Amino acid sequence: MAMNNPRREDLPDPGLDRLLDAAARDLRQYTDHGWARARGSLLTALATAVRPGRPVLARHPHGEFHVSTTVLRGVLRQALAEEDGGTLLSVAFDVDEHDLLTAVTAEVSARFGTPLIPAAERLRSTAREAVRGALGEVTPTEDAIRVHVVFTDVHRARD
Numbered sequence: 001m002a003m004n005n006p007r008r009e010d011l012p013d014p015g016l017d018r019l020l021d022a023a024a025r026d027l028r029q030y031t032d033h034g035w036a037r038a039r040g041s042l043l044t045a046l047a048t049a050v051r052p053g054r055p056v057l058a059r060h061p062h063g064e065f066h067v068s069t070t071v072l073r074g075v076l077r078q079a080l081a082e083e084d085g086g087t088l089l090s091v092a093f094d095v096d097e098h099d100l101l102t103a104v105t106a107e108v109s110a111r112f113g114t115p116l117i118p119a120a121e122r123l124r125s126t127a128r129e130a131v132r133g134a135l136g137e138v139t140p141t142e143d144a145i146r147v148h149v150v151f152t153d154v155h156r157a158r159d
Contacts, residue, residue, distance in 0.1 A: 055095075056072060057135070073091050073093075085111050085114035086108040086151070087155060089152065112156055
């Protein structure tokens with residue numbers, strides 16, 4: 001009978017198992033009232049946990065590589081923060097089965113009194129430029145990546 005000799009790094013960490021057992025035991029002790037007290041901090045911890053992003057194909061002169069949508073989100077947040085008239089609230093990406101980015105949807109809060117059509121055009125142009133800067137020349141034409149700007153809120157101008 002053949003036996004596999006697992007490598008040490010492939011074996012489960014007994015310390016981690018003990019920690020998970022203790023956490024599960026503590027959670028089982030919560031009543032509904034205790035759960036209500038713990039709920040907020042648990043949800044905050046979950047919301048700030050690392051979220052994996054979808055890989056998006058990118059290209060530079062030496063070949064292809066992938067960029068995470070998490071990285072693209074940061075690139076867009078930084079680029080659009082410098083635009084006058086709108087504050088980025090959220091961003092979503094559409095990626096096809098070949099890992100090509102096909103669309104970006106930016107949810108924006110407009111500053112009160114901002115003409116929306118010119119602001120949307122500036123935001124769309126800045127977003128497209130930022131994405132092309134991060135991904136390189138993956139798309140054959142400038143219009144291959146659709147950028148949607150959706151105004152969902154209005155805010156006052158900061159003094």
